[in-house]
Amino acid sequence: MGKLSMTMKLGSSVILLLLAASVFASDDVNTSKKPNFLIFLVDDLGMGDVGCFGNDTIRTPNIDRIASEGVKLTHNMVPAPTCTPSRAAFLTGRYPIRAGLASKLSGTMFGCNACIGGMPPYEITFAEVLKEVGYKTGYLGKWHLGIHSSYEDYAYLPNNQGFDYYYGMPFTNINECADPPNGRNSVRSLMRAGGGLYYLASITAVLYSFCYVSKWFGIVSSRGFVISLLMATLLSYLLYMYPESGNRFLCILMKNHEVVEQPIRLENMTVRFTNQATSFIRENKEKPFLLMMAYVKVHTALFTSKQFAGVSRHGQYGDNVEEMDWSVGKILDALDQNGLKDNTFVYFTSDHGGHIEEVAVEKGREGEREGGWNGIYKGGKSQVWEGGVRVPTVARYPPSIPSNTVISVPTSTMDILPTIAKIAGAKEPDDRIIDGREMTELLFGKDKMAVHDHFFIYCGPWIHGVTFRPDKGGIVYKVIFTTPKWTQGTQACFHTWLCQCSGHFVDHHDPPLVFDLTNDPGEHRPLQLTEETKALIEKARAARDEHEKTVVPVTDQFSLFRAVLFRPWLQPCCNFPYCSCQEDDAHALHSS
Numbered sequence: 001m002g003k004l005s006m007t008m009k010l011g012s013s014v015i016l017l018l019l020a021a022s023v024f025a026s027d028d029v030n031t032s033k034k035p036n037f038l039i040f041l042v043d044d045l046g047m048g049d050v051g052c053f054g055n056d057t058i059r060t061p062n063i064d065r066i067a068s069e070g071v072k073l074t075h076n077m078v079p080a081p082t083c084t085p086s087r088a089a090f091l092t093g094r095y096p097i098r099a100g101l102a103s104k105l106s107g108t109m110f111g112c113n114a115c116i117g118g119m120p121p122y123e124i125t126f127a128e129v130l131k132e133v134g135y136k137t138g139y140l141g142k143w144h145l146g147i148h149s150s151y152e153d154y155a156y157l158p159n160n161q162g163f164d165y166y167y168g169m170p171f172t173n174i175n176e177c178a179d180p181p182n183g184r185n186s187v188r189s190l191m192r193a194g195g196g197l198y199y200l201a202s203i204t205a206v207l208y209s210f211c212y213v214s215k216w217f218g219i220v221s222s223r224g225f226v227i228s229l230l231m232a233t234l235l236s237y238l239l240y241m242y243p244e245s246g247n248r249f250l251c252i253l254m255k256n257h258e259v260v261e262q263p264i265r266l267e268n269m270t271v272r273f274t275n276q277a278t279s280f281i282r283e284n285k286e287k288p289f290l291l292m293m294a295y296v297k298v299h300t301a302l303f304t305s306k307q308f309a310g311v312s313r314h315g316q317y318g319d320n321v322e323e324m325d326w327s328v329g330k331i332l333d334a335l336d337q338n339g340l341k342d343n344t345f346v347y348f349t350s351d352h353g354g355h356i357e358e359v360a361v362e363k364g365r366e367g368e369r370e371g372g373w374n375g376i377y378k379g380g381k382s383q384v385w386e387g388g389v390r391v392p393t394v395a396r397y398p399p400s401i402p403s404n405t406v407i408s409v410p411t412s413t414m415d416i417l418p419t420i421a422k423i424a425g426a427k428e429p430d431d432r433i434i435d436g437r438e439m440t441e442l443l444f445g446k447d448k449m450a451v452h453d454h455f456f457i458y459c460g461p462w463i464h465g466v467t468f469r470p471d472k473g474g475i476v477y478k479v480i481f482t483t484p485k486w487t488q489g490t491q492a493c494f495h496t497w498l499c500q501c502s503g504h505f506v507d508h509h510d511p512p513l514v515f516d517l518t519n520d521p522g523e524h525r526p527l528q529l530t531e532e533t534k535a536l537i538e539k540a541r542a543a544r545d546e547h548e549k550t551v552v553p554v555t556d557q558f559s560l561f562r563a564v565l566f567r568p569w570l571q572p573c574c575n576f577p578y579c580s581c582q583e584d585d586a587h588a589l590h591s592s
Ligand SMILES: *[C@@H]1O[C@H](CO)[C@@H](O)[C@H](O)[C@H]1NC(C)=O
Pocket: 048, 049, 050, 054, 055, 056, 057, 058, 314, 317, 318, 372, 373, 375
């Protein structure tokens, strides 16, 4: 009896011990197994370019796989349809104007690596949010949010925005980077459209006046005056022409703070990025990690490795999309191989719609579309229309996100920061306005409500449109105040290469145009001006005014002084004065 109860006691304490151990163990597992995050951002990919969004001739099986194992977001929007502002908004969950990435006077992107515009370091990215809770973070690919902030300080690079590791192009891929030159010049086109010429005219005027004043006060002789005028002319000319030497100055590859290739050789770049990504995953599989893969594709200059040349049914552009999809697949495979599939949140999106104005000029390929396809949606990159702001987006996180689901209510790329913070158990910044909304309930299929009341579509510092759903569960409306003036017979601005935001480049609508996006996603039929539509317009205006009250003026990062003026002393250069080097490909296979 005594023996038996002893045994029982012993037995139950053993069970208790085991239970306690298992409780502790599972606690341990919970903390050590925080979910990983794998974020794909493609450049200029349109709604019509992806299989699961209805394209039956392009092959994107890997993006489609994310959708079938997870969710497809059919009305996901960016708050500004150009690269730099859209990317800043994505990383920080805030409208880009809050970071000074919206300018009245100039364009909507940075013009050089040796400029001093950038996303201010005081902005908090989702990488910084995750680092607070012990994440290892990596950023691969296109950055385009600046390098130096005044002197050589690397203040804007990913390494100073929460990423432990960075490998990629600090600028953007542009036509100047093409491995065989493609005869086009994106930066020049942009400068022309964005006021670069006015800027250079003013610089020249200032320099000339300086020469005249010097002569007036007898500081220079007549001969000195002529020489100074010549020098001033030469300087202005160089300032205007520097993008012409684009590929050496602009197309560079960096690893953390070091320039590892100059100019970049694009051909095998996607393979190199893919290898970097898979090594990063392998090396960090024990830790919770965040990896962001921001492809320099499918932006022009188009490029593929040899194995993808000529494989698609849609020319070089299609080849580019298919190689990008291949890379997505390789990186997803790396998750599988390291047993991380179920513990990794995967999100795939684009920074804005396809760039319609990008058309080939090379012999034999004249007129071939190189800038993506926005499907049934109107317009494209740099426009308020759905073709500019709606982006193909899929996400996967088994088992929390049910497979094969579709979310059609409006969401935004800005929602990712709060959503990631929530999933990782991290705190979203509380000392500033976060415009994105946490959307786990929506993603996990627990709620079908839209997370945004009103969504503002910016072009520079101006709000060109507002998308909203006044009644819960009802129709999604869009009120458009301003639209770009298209080149006749097209849905794009071929005359300026990218649509501009203001002045004689746009039409203001009073009354504004109102569309029922639920029933007319192609924005073909503006609604009649009834009492009901007038009420919608009033609602949109009121929301816009309320929102604008929350926007505090900050330094304009796109000012010509910051975003266009080339400062030779800040030009990244791997081996001065040659500025010419190549990355050893074997070395490229290792991420750190
Ligand atoms: C599929 O994508 C290609 C490449 O952008 C495009 O040319 C084609 O029109 C698209 N097809 C459909 C059905 O959307």
